[in-house]
Amino acid sequence: MRQVIESVNRNILQKGPEFVKGGNFFTRKVILFSVFFTLLIFNLSYGQVSTFSSELPGSPPESEGRSKAISPQIPKEIMGKEIERLPGEVSFEERYPFPFLISAVQGDTFVDVSWTPVETVKLKKELIEEPVSGYILFYGTESRNYTKKVDVGNTASYRIRNLKNHTPYFFSVKAYTKSKRLTGFSNEVKATPKPKEELKSTIERVFSEEIPQAVTKDLKQFGYDLFSSSISSFAPVTDIPVGPDYMIGPGDSFTISLWGRVEHSFNVKVDRNGQITLSKIGTLKVWGLTFAELKKYLQREFSKRYKGFHMNVVMGKLRTIRVFVTGEVVVPGSYTLSSLSTAYTALFAAGGPSKKGTMRNIKLQRNGATIKIIDLYDFLLKGDKSQDERLQSGDTIFVPVIGPVVGITGNVKRPAIYEMKGTMNLQEVIGLAGGVTFLGYLQRIQLERVESHQKKIVVDFDISESLYGERPQLDTPIQDGDLIKIYPILPTTQNIVYLEGHVKRPGGYEFKKGMKLLDLIPSFDELLPEPYLDHAEITRLIPPDFHPETISFNLGRLLKGDLSQNIELKEYDTVTVYSRDTLREVPQVTIGGEVQRPGKYRLLENMRVKDLIYKAGNLKRSAYL
Structure with missing residues (x-):
């Protein structure tokens, strides 16, 4: 039928004018209107109304x-x-x-x-x-x-x-x-x-010797990313076991199985009045019972009719409940959820609090009264779900406007903007951020504050003494809008000397007071083959401006025991050993003619003509001897 309709449609659209060439203008109008009206009614009867719109990729x-x-x-x-x-x-x-x-x-x-x-x-x-x-x-x-x-x-x-x-x-x-x-x-x-x-994470950069010295103010509000991610534990609740405290209500279904002297199975559903009807038992009101109470109640009622039996009750399809999520949430409104859903489930369904909404003072309201205050920081920071209340139909979750906030940036483990709960001090805010990292410079903790809605001020704290029991700086009260900056230590490595150049193990070495060259280069075993023994040097930074100076010494005499060359080292000294090829011209000889690889070769000690010929790949068969 669909093919017939589409065929007629095409013929009318393409040949309609030809059908009505004859007749006057009024006649042609009447005929065309009648044909199109008939086709419209015919199409609607078979659900074949055409559409000229199509879905564009990316249309919302x-x-x-x-x-x-x-x-x-x-x-x-x-x-x-x-x-x-x-x-x-x-x-x-x-x-x-x-x-x-x-x-x-x-x-x-x-x-x-x-x-x-x-x-x-x-x-x-x-x-x-x-x-x-x-x-x-x-x-x-x-x-x-x-x-x-x-x-x-x-x-x-x-x-x-x-x-x-x-x-x-x-x-x-x-x-x-x-x-x-x-x-x-x-x-x-x-x-x-x-x-x-x-x-790379901040920790990865630090261990790559990339210590950032700048303290950024580009911070995110803590916790809100939780609701923008897909987390399977907050998928629709449909297949988890029903606990003994589950409240039975209209729409729930369950199976009652009997065995022993009585073999029977009942599939029942709670009606709108909160009742179930069982043959030979009658009507039983179960609304408001917990699952554990339901089992005991059914056991008692069946015992009035049957003797010598065992019973098991298994929940089937669960009812749905309607809850309301209002206030500063991403998508406020009413939501139909599983009867196993909790306050966290509803918040995830609504996209969570918006960045204008509180994370620490969320209210669960039931029958006009607030029955629970939810602080999501307990869940985010400790994994504590004890405040996650099971919902009932008609419950309202209200998210008020966000409370006082404080930013903490720099060398803490979790820099972010945090919402404060009540009065908090410097130590508590640092604790919210996971504590100071090992790179944090405790002698300078800086606090930016807007004072009396008039001006911005800066206050520096030294909390290094707090590690040894003194706490006055850490007890400093924090105000709404404060920004705490924790700067890093200097990137320069201290208590070190460097060995580089033509050596087997170049790099930094611990500097010890009274350390000398032989402590750093005790023998020829520390050098690569063919070092230049007549000259090596120490580059030293001279205080107070730490300009570099060079101190030369004879490496060969040092390794032969000449103590005059055993110079005492200073912190940050760099000892450089050169290869022989670096500081003197390499002697070369040239061979040409009828050899396999003519060219220039290094002249080695005790080298003879035949040695050179062999290095050149030996003579060709055409060589004249």
Whole structure:
């Protein structure tokens, strides 16, 4: 039927004028209107309304009139490749929500994108679920304008290669089902590929002898990145065991199994009144019972009817609950979640607190009262989930505006902007940042502060004495908007002398008071073959301006025991030993004519003519002897 309709449509559009050439103007109008009206009614009857719109790569979900779907039968030759149009794409009216988050990690000319996999997606209008068959990864250099897409198959991660370093890229994912339908776009993530050197951590740079002396003010607010990443532990809660404290409510289903003298199984569902109905038992109200109480209650009720049996209760499909997430969150609104969901689950569903929202004073409200104050720092810094309360239908999570903040930068383990809770001192803020690194210079901790909303001032602290019990500086109260800077130690290595040049083990050596040349070069075993023995030198930095001076000595006489050459060393001295070829001309001889390799050769001690001939590859057969 569809082919017939499309054929008639084409004929009318192409040949319509010919059908009505005869007749007056009014007659032609009536005929054309009647034909098109008939076709419109016919098309609507079979759901074949045509559309001239198509999905543009990178269009955001809200701008799409229709979405496209992809056949799960993707040819192997295009799997994992960039594609312009996937085989089997069709348009459809219904929209699929995208139920999972993605994250991206940049590398050198590549980005690793990952997301939480799901088995099914739910169709909004029909409230039915369809299995997911694979994913499409979209990306480009402009937000929500994706110029490329890759079918990655049924996997939850993919590496996009051959990207330009220092160029921001934007990524989003769609899932496709077995019925050739696409979900909407996922959240969008941004990543910028960088060279390997720029991807080094601060600790890696320090051990590469790259001690940064500048203290940056480019800080991020602590903790908010948690909600922009895809974390599997916060995927939709559907398959975890039900604990004994789980509260039974309308919509829950479970199976009651009996064995012994009675062999029977009951599949029941709690109705809207909170009751279940069992044959020969009657109607039982179970709403409000915990799972542990439910087992005892059913055991007691079945014992009134049956004797000599054993019973087991297993939860089946769990109900959903509706909760509200309001205040300063990324996506405030009402959310339908599993009845096993907690406050953290709801926060993740809403994208977490926005950067204007608090992380330390989140309120869980139930029946008009605040039943829990949640401090996410306990979870982020200690892994403590004791404040994560199980939600009930109708609960509200309210995120107020962020409280007082303090920035700490420089040589701490976790530089960031932190939200303070109550009054905090310098030691507590340094503790939030993980403590001072081994490179931190404790004699100068600098505090920038805005004083009385009028001016910015700077205060320096010396907390080195705090290591030995004195604490007055660490007890300094911190105010809203303070910035703490911890500078690094000097990059110059102290208590060292250097040996370099024509030696076996060049490098730095510990300087010891009274150290002399023979302590650094005790014998010929420390030198490479053919050192220049008549001259070596010490480069010394002379205080107070530390200008360099050169001190010469005879290396050969030193190694033969001449103590006059055994000069005492100073800190930062550099001893240089030269090779023989470096300081004198190498004697050479030349051979030509009928030899295999004519040319110049080094003249060695006791060298004879035949030795030179052999070095030149011996005589040719044509040589005249």
